[in-house]
Amino acid sequence: DGGITQSPKYLFRKEGQNVTLSCEQNLNHDAMYWYRQDPGQGLRLIYYSQIVNDFQKGDIAEGYSVSREKKESFPLTVTSAQKNPTAFYLCASSIRQGHTEAFFGQGTRLTVV
Amino acid sequence: AQTVTQSQPEMSVQEAETVTLSCTYDTSENNYYLFWYKQPPSRQMILVIRQEAYKQQNATENRFSVNFQKAAKSFSLKISDSQLGDTAMYFCAFMKKSGGTSYGKLTFGQGTILTVHP
Numbered sequence: 393d394g395g396i397t398q399s400p401k402y403l404f405r406k407e408g409q410n411v412t413l414s415c416e417q418n419l420n421h422d423a424m425y426w427y428r429q430d431p432g433q434g435l436r437l438i439y440y441s442q443i444v445n446d447f448q449k450g451d452i453a454e455g456y457s458v459s460r461e462k463k464e465s466f467p468l469t470v471t472s473a474q475k476n477p478t479a480f481y482l483c484a485s486s487i488r489q490g491h492t493e494a495f496f497g498q499g500t501r502l503t504v505v
Numbered sequence: 506a507q508t509v510t511q512s513q514p515e516m517s518v519q520e521a522e523t524v525t526l527s528c529t530y531d532t533s534e535n536n537y538y539l540f541w542y543k544q545p546p547s548r549q550m551i552l553v554i555r556q557e558a559y560k561q562q563n564a565t566e567n568r569f570s571v572n573f574q575k576a577a578k579s580f581s582l583k584i585s586d587s588q589l590g591d592t593a594m595y596f597c598a599f600m601k602k603s604g605g606t607s608y609g610k611l612t613f614g615q616g617t618i619l620t621v622h623p
Contacts, residue, residue: 423609427611434511435613450610480548493555
């Protein structure tokens with residue numbers, strides 16, 4: 393079945409450590425996105441990529457980094473520079489051209505301990 | 506920049522009744538899409554309904570319909586014959602239709618938690 397897979401579902405990190413969240417899609421979508429979800433704030437865009445080897449900062453990119461070496465993969469690294477990393481992270485993808493909606497993964501809950 | 510506002514943090518409804526969730530947005534764009542997404546306790550984001558700004562006719566998907574008022578920048582979601590499975594958080598979202606690096610990016614409201622009671 394086609395879809396977006398995020399792993400792991402739950403992730404714990406010690407303060408001061410970097411951690412990478414995985415996002416893989418087999419929908420042949422060009423564009424991929426990372427959103428952060430906090431209570432009472434909806435979803436906010438961290439980074440997005442419309443094509444392989446290219447990506448742009450979203451609204452809250454500080455303390456995060458991404459790569460897009462393959463069309464199907466868009467990993468997100470939460471660095472130690474991110475002040476409040478505990479959150480729910482959602483990956484999404486969409487066809488670059490056209491008016492289709494974004495498809496979402498099931499999310500990763502990151503907790504800093 | 507676009508903003509999306511959902512002024513109802515929580516709503517509740519009895520099973521089989523109708524409920525309306527509110528959403529307003531602010532944009533200088535003329536071509537855009539509006540969406541309602543549902544996030545049940547599983548936290549999977551599910552598209553409920555989509556509206557294209559240039560279409561005057563309100564979108565409908567089975568029990569879900571919207572009231573799109575472009576001039577007022579209002580986009581409410583009506584759920585008819587509410588079911589227990591409709592219990593979820595609902596997000597209103599905006600997407601610019603074309604051009605530049607903003608294509609495909611979604612701007613979300615804060616969400617409304619809807620509880621359907623038996």
